[in-house]
Amino acid sequence: MSSTNEDHVSNGTMPDDGIMRAADGTPLKQRLAKALRREKLRSFLLIAPLLLFILLTFVAPIADMLFRSVENNIVEDTIPRTVEALAQWDPEYDQLPDEAVFKALHDDLQIAVAERIHTRLGSRLNYESSGMSGLFRKTGRRIKRMDEGDYKAQFIAADKDWGDLETWRVIRRFSAPYTAGYFLSAADAERTSEGIELKPENERVYLMLFGRTLTMSIAITISCLLLGFPIAYLLAHLPLKTSNMLMILVLLPFWTSLLVRTSAWKVLLQQQGVINDFLVWIRLIDDANRLVMINNQTGTIIAMTHILLPFMILPLFSVMKTIAPYYVRAAKSLGANDWTAFWRVYFPQTVPGIGAGAILVFILSIGYYITPELVGGTSGIFISNRIAYHISSSLNWGLAAALGTILLALVMLLFYLYDKIVGIDNVKLG
Amino acid sequence: MSENRGAAVRYESVQKSYDGETLVVKNLNLDIARGEFLTMLGPSGSGKTTCLMMLAGFEPATHGEIYLNDNPINNVPPHKRGIGMVFQNYALFPHMSVAENLAFPLQVRGMSKSEQEAKVNRALDMVELGTFGSRRPAQLSGGQQQRVAVARALVFDPELVLMDEPLGALDKQLREQMQYEIKHIHEHLGVTIVYVTHDQTEALTMSDRVAVFNDGVIQQLSAPDVLYESPQNSFVAQFIGENNKLNGTVTEVSGSECTVEVAGGIKLRADPVNITGVGGKTTLSLRPERVELQPENQMDNMVDGKIEELIYLGDHIRVRMNVADNKEFVVKVRNRGERRKIAKGDIVQIGWAAGDCKALDVVE
Numbered sequence: 001m002s003s004t005n006e007d008h009v010s011n012g013t014m015p016d017d018g019i020m021r022a023a024d025g026t027p028l029k030q031r032l033a034k035a036l037r038r039e040k041l042r043s044f045l046l047i048a049p050l051l052l053f054i055l056l057t058f059v060a061p062i063a064d065m066l067f068r069s070v071e072n073n074i075v076e077d078t079i080p081r082t083v084e085a086l087a088q089w090d091p092e093y094d095q096l097p098d099e100a101v102f103k104a105l106h107d108d109l110q111i112a113v114a115e116r117i118h119t120r121l122g123s124r125l126n127y128e129s130s131g132m133s134g135l136f137r138k139t140g141r142r143i144k145r146m147d148e149g150d151y152k153a154q155f156i157a158a159d160k161d162w163g164d165l166e167t168w169r170v171i172r173r174f175s176a177p178y179t180a181g182y183f184l185s186a187a188d189a190e191r192t193s194e195g196i197e198l199k200p201e202n203e204r205v206y207l208m209l210f211g212r213t214l215t216m217s218i219a220i221t222i223s224c225l226l227l228g229f230p231i232a233y234l235l236a237h238l239p240l241k242t243s244n245m246l247m248i249l250v251l252l253p254f255w256t257s258l259l260v261r262t263s264a265w266k267v268l269l270q271q272q273g274v275i276n277d278f279l280v281w282i283r284l285i286d287d288a289n290r291l292v293m294i295n296n297q298t299g300t301i302i303a304m305t306h307i308l309l310p311f312m313i314l315p316l317f318s319v320m321k322t323i324a325p326y327y328v329r330a331a332k333s334l335g336a337n338d339w340t341a342f343w344r345v346y347f348p349q350t351v352p353g354i355g356a357g358a359i360l361v362f363i364l365s366i367g368y369y370i371t372p373e374l375v376g377g378t379s380g381i382f383i384s385n386r387i388a389y390h391i392s393s394s395l396n397w398g399l400a401a402a403l404g405t406i407l408l409a410l411v412m413l414l415f416y417l418y419d420k421i422v423g424i425d426n427v428k429l430g
Numbered sequence: 431m432s433e434n435r436g437a438a439v440r441y442e443s444v445q446k447s448y449d450g451e452t453l454v455v456k457n458l459n460l461d462i463a464r465g466e467f468l469t470m471l472g473p474s475g476s477g478k479t480t481c482l483m484m485l486a487g488f489e490p491a492t493h494g495e496i497y498l499n500d501n502p503i504n505n506v507p508p509h510k511r512g513i514g515m516v517f518q519n520y521a522l523f524p525h526m527s528v529a530e531n532l533a534f535p536l537q538v539r540g541m542s543k544s545e546q547e548a549k550v551n552r553a554l555d556m557v558e559l560g561t562f563g564s565r566r567p568a569q570l571s572g573g574q575q576q577r578v579a580v581a582r583a584l585v586f587d588p589e590l591v592l593m594d595e596p597l598g599a600l601d602k603q604l605r606e607q608m609q610y611e612i613k614h615i616h617e618h619l620g621v622t623i624v625y626v627t628h629d630q631t632e633a634l635t636m637s638d639r640v641a642v643f644n645d646g647v648i649q650q651l652s653a654p655d656v657l658y659e660s661p662q663n664s665f666v667a668q669f670i671g672e673n674n675k676l677n678g679t680v681t682e683v684s685g686s687e688c689t690v691e692v693a694g695g696i697k698l699r700a701d702p703v704n705i706t707g708v709g710g711k712t713t714l715s716l717r718p719e720r721v722e723l724q725p726e727n728q729m730d731n732m733v734d735g736k737i738e739e740l741i742y743l744g745d746h747i748r749v750r751m752n753v754a755d756n757k758e759f760v761v762k763v764r765n766r767g768e769r770r771k772i773a774k775g776d777i778v779q780i781g782w783a784a785g786d787c788k789a790l791d792v793v794e
Binding site (some may be wrong): 324325326329330331332333335336337338340341344345348349351367 | 486487488507508509510511512513517518519521524525534535537538582583586592629658770
């Protein structure tokens, strides 16, 4: 570094353009960036392995999964000639596609059947219009026996659905490589000839599930807060020895399997379970009127509150730990009674902890799967259970991805709102 | 008890124990007059803060009674005592603005909005922070936070204000400035202030009376000058100000003077403040500035000492000497402009008056 003296000398000879310059005349900002570059590179190299790991195992799979919610290559990949020929056909025109389209379909299906991928296309289109799966399977069996010429008649003979305009409209509509269909289904909507509309009342399921997931998550968050706040307060104010002991009890659930804990709730809450037996025994309830506390929303809320409680207690505890006891003393010395001192002075300082705990519990519960699955019955399941169903049972990954994307967007939106209302810098984990 | 009527605060045989085994405060009896500035001074663990906390109501007395304006307050909760308090770390509520902090004690007393505002503004003006009302405590400097804390403790016009090491977190210069400000506020408002500190300068600067605490007992309760000039025991002598000590045996007591023989058979004349009698051990206490280096006139005590070290400090020179086997004997020589021909290793004569040398209880 040059001395102050040199700076003075060189400053005199430099252009006076208002830019701070280093001793050798290069702009100071440029100089500083150069000096910091090595340090930045070193820090980057330090985090590079983790960054790579996260990219490969977290960001990439999620991006791929989210992409599936709009991806629709299967139609074009399986029956490329048909898609091309069908582009000429006007779906609004009340006439079946011409012979060229049927010939293309015949050629495509012959290859598809040989590769045994035509049933996959059938299942894919079945999501949009039921019956398509059977149509493709049936046609697949007949395709080898078809003769050359007049494919139209032969197809319709194989299955009369090929003579139905609606079948062709579905194929045509979903032959594009991208589709909003999954998202529409996820929002209980469908595309009809009059545009996008909500499905008939009795077919709607996802909006209700999203609503239930949100309200139940809020209920779980509130009950975690109500139960966790006094415990965190106790932990933060007991002597260290006792509070360490209690802290182990709080952390104990983390060390037992989630499955075990959830199953334990089954034992406790079922109609012939411990709690009902006890209540009957103390004659609080009649044997005939045992409480239904499991396989419904009550069961889900009770079990999930228990499981997520530590996520509320820990941030609350660490924030309360930092609140010096002299604040409450000061409030009392200024004339506040116990309640006022707590409510006006202590409680506001715990808000960052409440915020952190509430966000944690809410976000965890909104995507919770295993507990609602085990104790939720039909009325207590969450949207994630539906997503899991589409992933592993119905194999409609596109719809699962769309539901997942909506869920993710919802969480992001709530996070954004939280930031706007409470401020994310008000969140403290310790 | 009747002679104590009118005291703002009275501790009567107060004892305090936290664990049931040791007493932190041992049989405290103390009267604090209305309008007095009383400082509880002592090292950490001496029980001074505990005494303050019992008065504020945050710690219950194990035994005895505390009276506030002749009313026993042992069973009165803190918020009903009406005592203003300034805490060590200010304890300003971080989520409230300065004005809200000041309005807090007025709000909980159900004061009207306009009255609150008037009082808050007056309090802010008093500590010269009139324009800072809307700021958060974190946006203020340490000194400003300190003033807000003082203003908050005074805004509801309490008769008694407690201060628990309020200047501990400030740097030296600010601390001195605040000492004068608190002193002026006290003189101006006439409130009773009980101040706790371990800083003797602070205690001497501000107080009407200082109670020196050690080991749960008040060692001496006096005005600052008395405390410095006439310490009652060796602890006070050493805790307040700088002090030379010489251990010896009393050989003679005659009226207002005694003779003490120290190491090397040197006999010194001293003021018998706290001795057991002839033959008893004693510790002589002597302020460094009361010792004359190379005295021109005959003095009560004259001894030779070897200069071990000279430190130039501008207004005075610190001379560390070996006197009667005590190598830590310090003499402060005022810088009068004359050049003294003294150097390390010289053996010079020093002298002091018998009245400046206190014979106190023995310390090893």
